[in-house]
Every structure is written in structure tokens, then in C-alpha cells.
Amino acid sequence: MSRLAPLTPETAVGVSRDLLTDLTTRHGRIGEMVSTMAHSPALLTGYLQLSRAMKRAKLSRKAGERVSIAVQAQQGCGLCMDAHVAAARAHGIPEDEIQRAKAGTSADPATAAIIDLGLRVYRNPTAVTDEHIAALRDHGYSNREIADVVGIVALNLLTGAFNLVAGLTPEDDPEQ
Incomplete structure (x- = not known):
């Protein structure tokens, strides 16, 4: 059972709300991890940036x-x-x-x-x-x-x- 409740664009605030709104607009639905990470805008931002960067990895x-x-x-x-x-x-x-x-x-x-x-x-x-x-x-x-x-x-x-x-x-x- 989850220890932290996932957030939505409606329940998140500030940067997290903006990020979740953008993600749901672009992708429709977001997973539990991302919506739960939104408790920390710094963590969510860092995760999204690292995740995007690693999609450009040269390793197969x-x-x-x-x-x-x-x-x-x-x-x-x-x-x-x-x-x-x-x-x-x-x-x-x-x-x-x-x-x-x-x-x-x-x-x-x-x-x-x-x-x-x-x-x-x-x-x-x-x-x-x-x-x-x-x-x-x-x-x-x-x-x-x-x-x-x-x-x-x-x-x-x-x-x-x-x-x-x-x-x-x-x-x-x-x-x-």
C-alpha cells in the first residue's frame, strides 16, 4: 500500500501542478510514481530531466x-x-x-x-x-x-x- 498519496493537477500546487498539467495534457494519464513524486517539485523536475536525457543515451x-x-x-x-x-x-x-x-x-x-x-x-x-x-x-x-x-x-x-x-x-x- 502506498505511503504517499498520488497528486493530480487539481491537488498539486505550484511547479508540481504545472508539471502534472503538462504531462497529463501531453500523455493523457501519468503513472503512480510520477504523480506521487509531485510532492517534491525538485525531485519530479530532476527525474523528468534525467529521464529525458537518458533517452538520448548511446548505449543500446x-x-x-x-x-x-x-x-x-x-x-x-x-x-x-x-x-x-x-x-x-x-x-x-x-x-x-x-x-x-x-x-x-x-x-x-x-x-x-x-x-x-x-x-x-x-x-x-x-x-x-x-x-x-x-x-x-x-x-x-x-x-x-x-x-x-x-x-x-x-x-x-x-x-x-x-x-x-x-x-x-x-x-x-x-x-x-
Whole structure:
């Protein structure tokens, strides 16, 4: 059960009201996470900006979803996990690879390496060594793609932590 009530354009105030009004005008309906984040205009604004920015990531969406799944398997946000598994399926990632991502790996060594980077960034960024970065480059990842992983992890940490603190679960969001 949700610990924080979602807001609507009618119940929100100030910047949050403006953001929710704009989002509902453009998209029709917004999810529980976004409407609940509106309690903090700073948080909602930051989330929306980071989310938009990460849509321009160079790292492939398939790799990014696998990193997200691995991070959410650690963080424990069911709402996020469901969303990333659905996105992975929509991008054609096979079920066995979704399960591997939940376990923090992949049958493909390059994909396993980028998932490993995501988990290191999530768990302990000081565990990323020069050798890890060199191995990622050997797999063909660019500096931009490597940097994108930090953004993907940060976005997952933000959304997952918020959902867990707010008590949001898949049952709270009918869009899931």
C-alpha cells in the first residue's frame, strides 16, 4: 500500500501542478510514481530531466534494459522491475536473457561486461578499475556508452528508491 498519496493537477500546487498539467495534457494519464513524486517539485523536475536525457543515451536500449533489470534485482523495486522486464520483452530480449540479467549476467560476454559495470556502479563504484574499463573498450564500448551506464544506474537508483520509500508496488499502478 502506498505511503504517499498520488497528486493530480487539481491537488498539486505550484511547479508540481504545472508539471502534472503538462504531462497529463501531453500523455493523457501519468503513472503512480510520477504523480506521487509531485510532492517534491525538485525531485519530479530532476527525474523528468534525467529521464529525458537518458533517452538520448548511446548505449543500446537492449543493453540498458538489462543493466536496469540487474540493478532492480538488487534494489528490490517490483514496480521498476516489472517496467524494465516489459521494456526488455518489447525490445525482443529473450526470456532466458531476462533471467540472466536478473542474475547479473548474460550469455553474451560483452553484455555480461556492461551489466557487471552497472552492478559495480550500483554497489561500489570504487570497485571499477582501469582493467574493467579497458575490458569494456575491448568489447567495443565507447566512452560515451560507459558513461551512459552511470546515468542508467542513477535513474534506477532514483526511481527504485523513491518507489520503495513511497510504498509503491505494481498493484498501485494500473499501467503496469
